[in-house]
Amino acid sequence: MRELPKVYDPASVEKKVYDMWQKGGYFKGVIDPEKKPFSIVMPPPNVTGQLHMGHALDATLQDILIRYKRMQGYAALWLPGTDHAGIATQIKVEEELRKNEGLTRYDLGREKFLDRVWDWKNKYGDRIVEQQKVLGASCDWDRSSFTMDETRAKSVRETFCELYEKGLIYKGSRIINWCPKCRTALSDAEVEYKDMPGFFWHIRYPIEDSDEEFIIATTRPETMLGDSGVAVHPDDERYAHLVGKNAILPLVGRKLPIVADDYVELGFGTGAVKMTPCHDPNDYEVGLRHGLEQILVIDEDAKIINGGKYNGMDRYEARKAIVADLEEQGYLVKVEPYNHNVGCCYRCGTVVEPLTSPQWFVKMKPLAEAAIEVVKDGRIKFVPERFTKTYMNWMENVHDWCISRQLWWGHRIPAWYCDDCGEITVSRTDACECAHCGSRNIRQEEDVLDTWFSSALWPFSTMGWPEKTPELDYWYPTSVMVTGYDIIFFWVARMIFSGMEQMKEEPFRTVFIHGLVRDSQGRKMSKSLGNGIDPLEMAEKYGADALRFNLITGNSPGNDMRFYVEKCEAMRNFCNKIWNASRFVMMNLTVGDCRLPEKLETEDKWILSKLNQVIKEVCDNMDSFELGIAAGKIYDFIWDSYCDWYIELTKPRLNGEDAAAKESAQRVLLYVLTEILKLLHPFMPFITEEIWQALPHEGEALMIAEYPRFRQELCFPEDEVNFEMVMEAIKAVRARRAEMNVPPSRKSHLIIVTGKAKAFAEGEKFICKLAYASGIHVTDKLPESTEGMVSVITDNARMFMPMAELVDLEKERARMEKELANAKKQLDGQNAKLANENFVSRAPEHVVNLEREKKAKLEALIENLEDSLKKLG
RNA sequence: GGAGAAUUAGCUCAGCUGGUUAGAGCGCUCGCCUCACACGCGAGAGGUCAACGGUUCGAGUCCGCUAUUCUCCACCA
Numbered sequence: 001m002r003e004l005p006k007v008y009d010p011a012s013v014e015k016k017v018y019d020m021w022q023k024g025g026y027f028k029g030v031i032d033p034e035k036k037p038f039s040i041v042m043p044p045p046n047v048t049g050q051l052h053m054g055h056a057l058d059a060t061l062q063d064i065l066i067r068y069k070r071m072q073g074y075a076a077l078w079l080p081g082t083d084h085a086g087i088a089t090q091i092k093v094e095e096e097l098r099k100n101e102g103l104t105r106y107d108l109g110r111e112k113f114l115d116r117v118w119d120w121k122n123k124y125g126d127r128i129v130e131q132q133k134v135l136g137a138s139c140d141w142d143r144s145s146f147t148m149d150e151t152r153a154k155s156v157r158e159t160f161c162e163l164y165e166k167g168l169i170y171k172g173s174r175i176i177n178w179c180p181k182c183r184t185a186l187s188d189a190e191v192e193y194k195d196m197p198g199f200f201w202h203i204r205y206p207i208e209d210s211d212e213e214f215i216i217a218t219t220r221p222e223t224m225l226g227d228s229g230v231a232v233h234p235d236d237e238r239y240a241h242l243v244g245k246n247a248i249l250p251l252v253g254r255k256l257p258i259v260a261d262d263y264v265e266l267g268f269g270t271g272a273v274k275m276t277p278c279h280d281p282n283d284y285e286v287g288l289r290h291g292l293e294q295i296l297v298i299d300e301d302a303k304i305i306n307g308g309k310y311n312g313m314d315r316y317e318a319r320k321a322i323v324a325d326l327e328e329q330g331y332l333v334k335v336e337p338y339n340h341n342v343g344c345c346y347r348c349g350t351v352v353e354p355l356t357s358p359q360w361f362v363k364m365k366p367l368a369e370a371a372i373e374v375v376k377d378g379r380i381k382f383v384p385e386r387f388t389k390t391y392m393n394w395m396e397n398v399h400d401w402c403i404s405r406q407l408w409w410g411h412r413i414p415a416w417y418c419d420d421c422g423e424i425t426v427s428r429t430d431a432c433e434c435a436h437c438g439s440r441n442i443r444q445e446e447d448v449l450d451t452w453f454s455s456a457l458w459p460f461s462t463m464g465w466p467e468k469t470p471e472l473d474y475w476y477p478t479s480v481m482v483t484g485y486d487i488i489f490f491w492v493a494r495m496i497f498s499g500m501e502q503m504k505e506e507p508f509r510t511v512f513i514h515g516l517v518r519d520s521q522g523r524k525m526s527k528s529l530g531n532g533i534d535p536l537e538m539a540e541k542y543g544a545d546a547l548r549f550n551l552i553t554g555n556s557p558g559n560d561m562r563f564y565v566e567k568c569e570a571m572r573n574f575c576n577k578i579w580n581a582s583r584f585v586m587m588n589l590t591v592g593d594c595r596l597p598e599k600l601e602t603e604d605k606w607i608l609s610k611l612n613q614v615i616k617e618v619c620d621n622m623d624s625f626e627l628g629i630a631a632g633k634i635y636d637f638i639w640d641s642y643c644d645w646y647i648e649l650t651k652p653r654l655n656g657e658d659a660a661a662k663e664s665a666q667r668v669l670l671y672v673l674t675e676i677l678k679l680l681h682p683f684m685p686f687i688t689e690e691i692w693q694a695l696p697h698e699g700e701a702l703m704i705a706e707y708p709r710f711r712q713e714l715c716f717p718e719d720e721v722n723f724e725m726v727m728e729a730i731k732a733v734r735a736r737r738a739e740m741n742v743p744p745s746r747k748s749h750l751i752i753v754t755g756k757a758k759a760f761a762e763g764e765k766f767i768c769k770l771a772y773a774s775g776i777h778v779t780d781k782l783p784e785s786t787e788g789m790v791s792v793i794t795d796n797a798r799m800f801m802p803m804a805e806l807v808d809l810e811k812e813r814a815r816m817e818k819e820l821a822n823a824k825k826q827l828d829g830q831n832a833k834l835a836n837e838n839f840v841s842r843a844p845e846h847v848v849n850l851e852r853e854k855k856a857k858l859e860a861l862i863e864n865l866e867d868s869l870k871k872l873g
Numbered sequence: 874g875g876a877g878a879a880u881u882a883g884c885u886c887a888g889c890u891g892g893u894u895a896g897a898g899c900g901c902u903c904g905c906c907u908c909a910c911a912c913g914c915g916a917g918a919g920g921u922c923a924a925c926g927g928u929u930c931g932a933g934u935c936c937g938c939u940a941u942u943c944u945c946c947a948c949c950a
Contacts, residue, residue, distance in 0.1 A: 220950090283950085340948090561885090566900095632887070738916040743905075
């Protein structure tokens with residue numbers, strides 16, 4: 001047995017233990033028909049990513065689940081990987097290029113630029129993987145995937161082609177969200193709405209051949225250049241006679257058909273709305289209904305086109321110029337401040353420009369059907385359940401998904417345009433000729449796919465689909481998907497319909513949703529605020545185990561949590577507690593046998609019974625994804641039951657002369673400690689493994705040991721009750737002594753009057769040690785006189801300590817009287833409850849019995865107190 | 874506009890399907906360097922569980938309503 005330091009030092013342990021696991025090959029998912037499969041695919045972090053607290057939480061939850069199941073004998077697979085993260089990565093490399101060489105991607109050209117991105121990926125892409133290892137992630141690293149590697153590229157192409165062939169992917173000119181800074185289209189999910197201050201400009205729109213006019217308000221006057229109509233509500237009597245006529249667009253002079261459409265809300269504003277089909281999603285729809293002209297006036301750089309004298313101006317510059325001109329020409333009626341929601345790019349924050357543009361789309365309605373069904377009928381469950389509603393609400397209202405991106409970094413869309421016949425050829429292999437006319441005059445689509453398109457396939461692409469692999473056969477559908485609620489629309493929803501469409505089977509059985517890790521003030525951790533706490537720094541300082549425990553205790557599924565460094569400290573202290581308890585066990589160990597002894601003492605049965613309960617509670621909570629509760633139970637058991645009580649209880653035997661008793665104590669200590677380490681291992685893998693390795697053990701590693709199970713033969717309810725009577729007495733004596741400021745060094749004799757003499761007699765050595773008694777006398781008769789004695793009363797015993805000099809008769813009387821009054825009050829309540837006919841007849845029997853017992857106890861207490869008061873003289 | 878969450882001790886949070894005197898960590902008070910651990914041990918103080926109403930023998934827990942805070946979705950030009 002080697003000497004262990006007094007303070008646990010995670011830094012010297014974690015790396016070593018992790019390497020040992022890896023060398024042992026314990027992370028590998030092995031297909032075993034004898035075992036039940038359990039699989040998790042990891043949400044792939046971005047290759048550009050640095051591990052943040054969110055990742056740490058995500059990884060910890062998954063690692064706990066996978067280690068738990070692995071120890072329970074499942075064939076566990078945790079499949080890791082990384083995401084190419086289209087925009088994020090491209091921006092990162094472009095920035096570097098600009099900073100270091102003053103070049104843009106256009107200077108390099110597509111191919112050379114992509115070479116650079118791959119270089120970058122190869123250089124830095126594994127950084128986050130290494131960081132996950134620091135946390136103890138037990139992934140099958142050999143099966144690691146990248147969303148743009150060869151296999152995944154195949155999955156993407158296959159999916160794209162299948163969907164295209166089914167008519168579920170189409171190309172068309174639609175209104176989309178355009179980010180002028182990233183210069184790409186975005187999906188609806190990638191637009192974030194922010195409340196921004198702005199203005200309402202009220203503009204006069206004259207009506208052709210009439211003296212009448214509309215006053216039309218807009219927050220974006222520059223879009224008027226693209227106006228092609230004016231809409232009013234069909235029931236709006238003020239304007240009914242104008243429908244069918246034309247309004248005249250100020251500054252431009254264009255005729256604008258006046259149409260009636262119930263998109264216009266009665267009673268809001270002036271009731272007349274300018275229609276700019278090319279730059280507003282609602283106007284676009286209205287325009288389609290009424291055949292309004294589509295006039296694109298803002299281009300991909302957010303500059304004006306088709307706008308006469310304003311051409312070339314930036315959209316905000318044009319706004320100013322147009323407002324000035326309107327004012328000058330008398331069209332501007334008034335300006336009022338107005339706050340409104342503005343769509344912004346989720347990557348760069350730039351205000352998104354809605355514009356019509358030819359893009360590729362996934363037709364969502366048909367796909368959504370199966371995705372709704374599979375959640376509705378419970379094949380996929382959300383934990384916590386409330387997120388089902390979030391999901392359903394979104395899925396039932398989906399719009400077609402714009403999947404083309406005008407980027408270079410990503411899966412290039414496998415479509416070729418024919419210069420001769422103009423048709424599109426979509427192909428699984430790179431096409432050399434047009435599938436329609438055979439022309440070799442074809443060009444591949446320049447656009448790439450939305451990153452989320454490849455992520456959507458993750459649960460099966462990582463297992464090698466479209467090949468029919470044994471992995472898919474064995475581990476698909478996966479067991480659990482662990483992810484944050486912020487990503488339900490981006491990812492979870494898309495994995496579900498993709499899985500249903502491509503695999504005809506749900507991608508996972510359970511979606512386990514967690515919340516966000518916020519700072520101590522409840523703010524989101526972000527780069528711009530600079531309030532992020534680095535998980536690696538925490539792991540280095542307090543240990544990965546402490547960090548993990550911090551992240552999962554004291555919060556419930558789906559809820560946000562605040563991160564406190566102080567809590568890391570507390571958890572580090574817990575590690576130290578376990579460490580020292582283990583040191584104690586090892587220091588006292590003379591045998592290498594970790595089986596339980598034949599003969600068990602009452603205190604042994606007590607701790608074993610407790611352990612058994614904890615095992616059951618932990619497993620129950622794990623199975624219902626209440627990891628925080630499970631961890632809390634283990635914490636309490638270790639600290640309170642094992643350390644504060646059981647270890648103390650073994651000391652008399654360990655320090656005694658009886659060799660057999662000594663050995664039995666050692667063996668129970670070791671047995672329970674080993675069970676504790678197993679229980680705790682999924683949560684704190686490093687320290688538990690390190691200690692386990694140092695203890696006598698069977699098997700190679702704790703991480704592949706069998707998880708504790710509830711064992712009927714180790715339930716000792718009677719001994720438990722008996723022993724807890726003794727514990728209760730000890731606590732009561734300690735409390736009384738503390739109240740009177742008696743130092744532990746001052747021992748006192750103890751007279752115990754009880755009907756349970758046996759239990760107390762057996763507990764003598766503990767009472768002496770832990771209640772600082774010099775000796776005890778157990779009897780069923782009250783002493784003749786209790787004068788000069790301090791009395792302590794518990795449910796099962798009345799105890800007296802002869803400490804005459806400490807007893808202030810008056811104080812003692814007052815204390816007892818207070819206690820008596822309190823007990824009487826409680827008894828009154830109890831009597832009232834039991835006198836209630838309704839309660840007795842309607843409450844379940846065990847509840848009524850409980851109340852009766854309580855009443856009996858109170859009565860006994862009152863009797864004892866009255867008696868003691870009398871004896872006090 | 875729609876949906877959801879939160880409101881429990883000074884702080885941060887648990888408390889699952891209603892059933893003893895509502896728990897933990899940190900902080901605080903008192904006493905202890907007790908032969909594993911001062912990153913510790915023992916003992917405490919501190920809560921009309923946001924307000925109101927309801928269901929029930931019984932409500933922190935279920936229902937309704939109100940208030941405050943937060944989040945998501947939709948987006949009235």
